[in-house]
Amino acid sequence: MRTAYRTGDARLLRDIAAIGAAMLAVGASFGAVAVAAGLPAWATLAMSALVYAGGAQFMAVGLVAAGSPLAAVLAGLLLNARHLPFGLALGGALGSRRGQRLLGSHLMTDETTAFALARPAGPGRHRAFWLAGVLLFLAWNAGTALGVLAGGAVGDPAALGLDAAFPAGLAALLLPSLRDRETRRVALTGAGLAVLATPLLPAGLPVLLALAALVPLLLRRHRPPTTPTGPDPAPGSDGAGPAGTGGGPHGDRAGRGARAGDVPC
Structure with a gap:
C-alpha cells in the first residue's frame, strides 16, 4: 500500500512539475509585460x-495600461467567476477547517482543480x-519575479507556444473523467457552446456559458420519481389471497382443478 502511495505521489509530482515549468515561463512573461506597461x-x-489569476492578470495589465482600472477589476471578477463551480466540485478536498478553506480558495486554479478531480x-x-496548489503558486510567483x-528580455508566451501548454495539460488531466458517458456528454456540450460563443462574446463569458450544459443534468436529477398509476392487483395475485384464487396451501391446485372440472382437494 505504501509503495502504491509513493508511486502515485511520484507520478503526481512529475505531472505538476510539467505544468509548473510552463507556469514559470508564463509568469516570467507576465512580470516583463507588466513592468513594460508601466506597472x-x-x-x-x-x-x-x-x-x-494568470488570465485575469494579463487582462488587467492591458486595461490598466489603456487607462481603465475599473474595467480591469470588473473583467477580472467576471473571468474568475468560473471558480464558483470549481469550489462546489471540490467540496471537502480543500479541508474541513475555515483557515484551510480560505487558503485553498486562493490557491484554486484551473490546473489545481483538474489535478484534484483526476x-x-x-x-x-x-x-x-x-x-x-502550493507548487504551482510558487512557480507562478517565482516566474513573475524573474x-x-x-x-523586456522575456518574450510573449503566445509567440513561444507556451500558451498551448495549459489547455494541453488540462485536457490530459481530464481525459480519465470522460470515460463516464454522462460526463462526456456534458463536457462535449459545454465545449461546443463555448466554441460557438467565442466569436460573439467577450473573453471569459464563453466559459461561463458552457455551464449551461449542466442544466439538463440537474433538472433530471431533481425531477420527482414517477409512480405507476395502473389498477390495483386482484386479491390473491401475490400468493396471499383465499384458497381457489392462488392463496392458501391448496389454492394453486384449486385453480387448476376448477379449470379442469375436478373437485379441489
Missing part, C-alpha cells in the same frame, strides 16, 4: 501573490489539491 515592480509582484474523492484528492528582473 511598478512591487505592484506586479503583489498582483501575482494576492490576485493569482483523483477519487478522499485523502488522495485532498493531497493532490494541496500539492498542486520577469520583473529580466524586463
